[in-house]
Amino acid sequence: DAGVIQSPRHEVTEMGQEVTLRCKPISGHNSLFWYRQTMMRGLELLIYFNNNVPIDDSGMPEDRFSAKMPNASFSTLKIQPSEPRDSAVYFCASSLDGELTGELFFGEGSRLTVL
């Protein structure tokens, strides 16, 4: 049973370039989350989709960040233009509403380095 799949696993880019991170949630899950992990702030929620609709994007740092979920099996997180302070590990997670444990299933993350 495939878990959450993220790509790329590693991305190194130069300041000002556009970065697109991709996520395929677990089949059948109807909630999708983008988190960012940094040493200073730990795991921060950036945006949350439910049934492909963005529900809470209050964690998106600024207008340079955007996220889409065109269908139930695919989401993107885009940074344009990228800056060195965006360097972090970006995690995608999915879950199924109503599950008793409320557990989120995380992908392996995309490590972004902006030079």
Place this chain on the structure above:
Amino acid sequence: DQQVKQNSPSLSVQEGRISILNCDYTNSMFDYFLWYKKYPAEGPTFLISISSIKDKNEDGRFTVFLNKSAKHLSLHIVPSQPGDSAVYFCAARWSGAGSYQLTFGKGTKLSVIP
């Protein structure tokens, strides 16, 4: 303002002893709490959870305790094993919001020394 706080960035414990990881929260609306474990270069994985209607939940070597009046929870691992060395994240959510989003602490890095 951090709503979920893990004040110890790291903890070292001898193999076979008890590991106690602590977590405090400020939002009294939180009604469900989870612990996640993360190895390097991997995503966090679910470990154990507890509902606010309970004060203890046990799963094998792992026990989570919840003290609602103190807004404090702890994860006990006994006996600790070298394979338990990882970063542990405490997380909380408010079911009444109708969402399943989790608020995480910054994590505590546990090192179990053989």
